[in-house]
Amino acid sequence: MVPRLYQISEDVHRRYDSGSHTSCGAHLRLCSGLVFGLGRLILVGVLTASPSIAFAEKSSNPSPVKQVAVPILGTTLNKDWEQVGIVVEVDIQFERRMDQQGLQVYFQTKPGRFSPVAQRAVTQAIHRAAEVGRLSTESWAITLTLPYPGITMYGESLSAMVGLSVLALARGDPLPPGRVLTGTIMPDGHIGIVGGVPLKILAAHKKHLRRVLIPEEQDVADGDWQTPFLMQVSPVGNVRKAYQGLTDCSLEMSCRQPLASVLSSINGSTSP
Numbered sequence: 001m002v003p004r005l006y007q008i009s010e011d012v013h014r015r016y017d018s019g020s021h022t023s024c025g026a027h028l029r030l031c032s033g034l035v036f037g038l039g040r041l042i043l044v045g046v047l048t049a050s051p052s053i054a055f056a057e058k059s060s061n062p063s064p065v066k067q068v069a070v071p072i073l074g075t076t077l078n079k080d081w082e083q084v085g086i087v088v089e090v091d092i093q094f095e096r097r098m099d100q101q102g103l104q105v106y107f108q109t110k111p112g113r114f115s116p117v118a119q120r121a122v123t124q125a126i127h128r129a130a131e132v133g134r135l136s137t138e139s140w141a142i143t144l145t146l147p148y149p150g151i152t153m154y155g156e157s158l159s160a161m162v163g164l165s166v167l168a169l170a171r172g173d174p175l176p177p178g179r180v181l182t183g184t185i186m187p188d189g190h191i192g193i194v195g196g197v198p199l200k201i202l203a204a205h206k207k208h209l210r211r212v213l214i215p216e217e218q219d220v221a222d223g224d225w226q227t228p229f230l231m232q233v234s235p236v237g238n239v240r241k242a243y244q245g246l247t248d249c250s251l252e253m254s255c256r257q258p259l260a261s262v263l264s265s266i267n268g269s270t271s272p
Helices: 010-017 025-034 116-132 159-171 197-206 239-247 259-267
Strands: 042-046 066-077 083-096 104-107 140-145 151-154 179-181 211-215 232-236
Touching: 066 159, 066 179, 066 197, 083 159, 083 197, 104 116, 116 140, 116 151, 116 159, 116 239, 140 159, 159 179, 159 239, 179 239, 197 211, 211 239, 232 239
Parallel strands: 042 066, 104 140, 179 211, 211 232
Antiparallel strands: 042 151, 066 083, 083 140
């Protein structure tokens, strides 16, 4: 169940998403409650508006379509206008096209929407995850759907989870349930700092997620916090460690690689 969310004017959305937070005019109180930091994922209700970007038509695709719903950690406001953690799902669809015209990422505008900042962060994360995994994105077509009517997803902290989930779909590696990652992917492959981690961990615990991966570097504004009982919270510093924690797979070899082949590569011998 998504906590009660409030509708605010499109003017506030534009001010927030463009990064202009210094002057909110009549919306000053509302803006101060919504702006929690660039690395934080925020969900708010929005008034109906036309999509701000155009989407190209998809090319034909010879490979099977892979689809997964992944958990995303964020923050929102409850009925008392207090900041709380939240767990939502994002549907990811992965295809390989026949052409090699570059990565195509489609952000559905219904039922929910992704803000321009979220879209840019996700697209960058997919590129950067693929680069660390040494995969070409030239034929990839990714479709993202937020299955909550009237809701807009702001912020960047969803991007690492989406980027590594796409990488797992491309490699054919599993995504075990009950695990989630919050963070961004930096150009050098490190997992970037995000805010609201304590609130997100509490929300994950309430949803019975067993393992939460967080950036090694913490936001000083988060202060001290404790790990909930029977939950594993794992700081990860880079894409390789985050991918292994999320999938139980190494980027150095496929999870589907036969055990004999793995042992052979480790021992430096040739299997019979």
